[in-house]
Amino acid sequence: MSQAIEIRRRRRWFGGREGAQKRFVAGVTLPAIAFMLVFSLLPIVWAFALAFFDFSPRRAGTPFLGLGGNNPFVGLEHFRQMLDTSTGQSVQVSQFHTALKVTLAFAFLVVPLNLAITLPLAAMIESVHERVKPVFRTVFFLPVLASSVGVAIIWVFVLHPQNGLLNGIIRAFTGKTTQIGWITDARLVFLGIPVALIAVIVAYLWQDIGYNLVIFIAALQAIPQSVKDAARVDGASAWQTFRHITLPLLMPTILLTSILTMISAFQVFDLFQVMTDGGPQDQTRALSLDIYQEAFRFQKMGWAAAVSVVLFALVFVISLAQTRLLRSRWEY
């Protein structure tokens, strides 16, 4: 009896149509899983391991992955140094603190600004004639398709102190030679935020709003018209309909886009590197750039790995907090 059950089990797994399907799925997914293990999971594990070593590729360690020896195990020393806020802290610690502040400021400015722009814009696009909607969607989505490096180069040109478009427009209006260093003058601050950081935010928003826009448009289209008609019959104005009907029903989408935008904002690298390279005076030195420079310019891989662990933890915690705060019980 048990042998018969075993034979049936084997036939279920390996024989017949079911077996063929399972083999097909395994055959298709195995390369992808192997790919992910080698090129995604393994680097993450390696980064976590490096965070506990004072590792530099310049130094030859032990034969075991180069760890140990001249690249000694330091345990939590990197993380302890990150908590050092004394005046005698090392330059890499002070740059880490600066990068942390810049990254948090960038992310917490970009997300609400992005939503504040894309949500009303999506609502406006949804209100126009059907034939015109694709035009607006395309126009706003085009920057998303552009290379970030290309976008950064364009904005560097726009903001160039001598040949830039922005100063040229100011010059045309004022008739005076204008050489404002939008991304090079550390003295320029607006509402306590360095103008150079604002410039990167503007460039990022310019490229990114199209992405959330199409998501919101799709979400708005999914809201049943009957719900809005019922509200209108009850005497609700357009604003009241939006405030009490549309917005709550969009909460799941808002949660999704805010999490995605936040995660993306924490990882922005190319805009920072090409537009400002962390300057002026580290005012745009984001964590991603800090990790890159510490790892590849100053060859402090262990420290850079520790910073990347901190960045990972930050994104994880904030995403979790967002999920808790913005979860919605509204359904339709």
Added chain:
Amino acid sequence: MSRRTWTMRGLTAVFAVMLLGAACTFGGDETDGDGGDGGGGTTGGGAVTLTMWAHRSKSFNQALRNSMRAYEAENPNVTIELETFDYDTLIQTLQTALPAGNAPDLIHMFGTWTCSYADFLTTVPDDVITLADAQQVFFPGPLGGFTCGDALYGLPEESNVEYGATLVNTAMADAAGVVADGWASWDEFIADAKKMTVIQDGAITRAGYHFTAGDGLAHSFLSLIVQGGGNYLNEDGTAFTLNTPEGERALTLLKSMVDEQIIDPVIYNDEQNWVGDCYFIELCAMGVVGPWAVADYKDDYPEVAANTIYLELPPLEDSKAFIADSGWGISVSTDSPNADVAWDFASFAALDPENAAAWNLTSGTLPALVENGEGAARDQLVSAFPYFETWFTILPNAQFVGQLPDRDRLYYEIIYNHGLAAFQGLETVEEALQAMESEANDTFG
């Protein structure tokens, strides 16, 4: 077997091939050089192929190619391939390739970096040249960079200079009523630079003197400390001494040039209007950068090059000493299976006076070989590249900066950032010096 089964098997095979193909191409280190990854040369029937990595510079790369072709003409069984990278990419590529064992045979190495990669480089064989002999034939500055302890890890090809003399646009000088014949003091220099500065509506549209790029600022600051009778390192070289009366005097002098509106560091710096670009597109009348810049730009800006001379910068006091880095040269990686052939080429390019001089001429760099810096050889170089003349006069005053624990961080993060902060009024001179010294000493670990 059913059609459906064949279809499923076919799809499985196609997916597997696509994913494997993606895995094989994804993560590949695509250099934007002449092609291919680095790797050792190949041998087969006596034929040897060597690979060399170098940073991307028109004049440097042309000079290297000339050396390679000349060597190949004398050694027909050897082929040398040059792969070039932009400066930052070369640094990153070396950092990953050397420990990974993927380095090329030959590396065009900046001397000041050499000791940090010494674990992955071969020492110069004694039959090529011993350290003692090298100390006789090379200038101490360039050789110093390639010497780690008692071992030599490369052969220098140039004496790098980024201070001591300045580019001067004689046409702008004439138009401003400046007689371009040198300066006895910094006051005279600043006065002339002011005349050559153009200011419109309160904005500097042409800088009189550009020194606020990373290399220019660091070399200016350190050189002025030395000229003022101080030193930027303590006696045993274990700590930086920047927050000193000499350091204050040096930084104050540099700041005074900004205060006199000879340059606006917000507009003219490392990221925008870098000194070479600035000078040759005529946004700067003078600028501190080595003669290699003329070699790089002269073909694209012949009119500016025709109006260009170098003039010696005034000393702070009696001493004319100035700080210089080591310079570019040739090293051989431990990954090379043809190290003997690689060193033979390096010796051909860097030790043979005629070949070395040809390299210097094409790249616009000062010679590392003493023989080429004196007598008839020197006269020939000056005759072929007149921009060398002033530099040869002051070269004996060059002082090797020394083996710094983290030269790039010191120059481009510490001195550059705090220097600009002081110039823009974000920090006082005292605050900037304190921060510089503290952060610089952190680099000792």
